Amino acid sequence: MQAVILAAGKCTRFWPLNEKHKSLFRIMGRPLISFCLENLKRAGLKEVIIVQGKKRDIENELKKEKISGLKIRYVIQEKPLGTGHALKTAYSYLKEKILVLNGDDYYGAQEFKKVLSFFPSILVKEEKDPTSFGVIVPQKNYVKEIAEKSKKPPSNLVNAGCYFIPKSILKEKIKKSSRREYEITDYLRKLAKKEKLAFFKAKEWSPLSYCWNLFDIKEILIKSLKREIKGIVESNCQIKGRVFVEQGTIIKSSSHIEGPVYIGKNCQIGPNCCIKPGSVIGDNCRVGQAVEIKNTILGANNKVSHLSYLGDSIVEEGANLGAGTIIANLRFDKEKIKTVVNGKIVETKRKKFGSVFGKGVQTGINVSIMPGVLIGREAVIGPHTLVKENIKEGTAFYSHFAGFKKEKKRI
Structure with a gap:
């Protein structure tokens, strides 16, 4: 099984800790991304592709760490054109079924196992205040629609940024979003219209948008x-x-x-x-x-x-x-x-x-x-x-x- 970690963002909201990619912030003697890699291995993954920016900071940092049991390939996203573009950058290395995840979030191993139990599927989480996230519109146990973040979201099931999807969906044509980026969620919308896209609720997921979100991840660790x-x-x-x-x-x-x-x-x-x-x-x-x-x-x-x-x-x-x-x-x-x-x-x-x-x-x-x-x-x-x-x-x-x-x- 193959995982793709999207970690090429600029991390501007993570200031003043954004000299390097935020997944490289060190806690308990290790960069955060190493905990993610460990949990992927515990979930049965053996191959990981990491999409990083031009600085190659993730590649340079991880080569100093002792990471065994995973075959890691690094791919460069030359221009920051969104998550959809980042995933497509790795297209030639992808297998037909891929587990895609945000490189700057924390996921427990059990969350990966949930998503890998059904193909295709995505991870969501119930939030009391979902206004800071994109959300899904559920229809029984499947995704009817994926909505962008808004002041009045249609549900409280937020998109946790972890997807078990087919490589073939990347052949679909999508347009740039209002942010002038190609979004992975646009590929997911097309997938949800074509076939049943299941969702699973996460218990151990913590997003890392701002620097103070480190407290939430630290509590889990x-x-x-x-x-x-x-x-x-x-x-x-x-x-x-x-x-x-x-x-x-x-x-x-x-x-x-x-x-x-x-x-x-x-x-x-x-x-x-x-x-x-x-x-x-x-x-x-x-x-x-x-x-x-x-x-x-x-x-x-x-x-x-x-x-x-x-x-x-x-x-x-x-x-x-x-x-x-x-x-x-x-x-x-x-x-x-x-x-x-x-x-x-x-x-x-x-x-x-x-x-x-x-x-x-x-x-x-x-x-x-x-x-x-x-x-x-x-x-x-x-x-x-x-x-x-x-x-x-x-x-x-x-x-x-x-x-x-x-x-x-x-x-």
């Missing part, structure tokens, strides 16, 4: 986390629940860790740290004295200096956070947090959401960052600065203090 301490734990530490600590890591005295928590290789945590549930810390991190980290994804090679707080945040690799860096994660009015992406205000649908740092961000001492702020890679934030807006890549962002009044000597 840490469900399978087991308690194992491979590193060194000093005296008077409390480690509760499912906590996984990799080799070479030192948990210094009087630290408190409450699982589920993952800590990578060669880290130094503490002393007197508090690592709360849902936190994932990458390799080679230094977390200083009296730091609190809660439900945060901390990438590799990061330094968090003493007396800092990181809540419901994502910090890509290579950051250096000065002492007393505080990331707020809750509005006073308890409303859901909004942020700005590509110049538009976007509802995150999260009541608790701190900040997202791109690669190599630095903060000075006593920096305060408000909820929903996104910070571009290699930005520098000066000491005693209050950050209430997004910061672009490579920007030096400083507070301007009023001058001090000099008084005459009293003696």
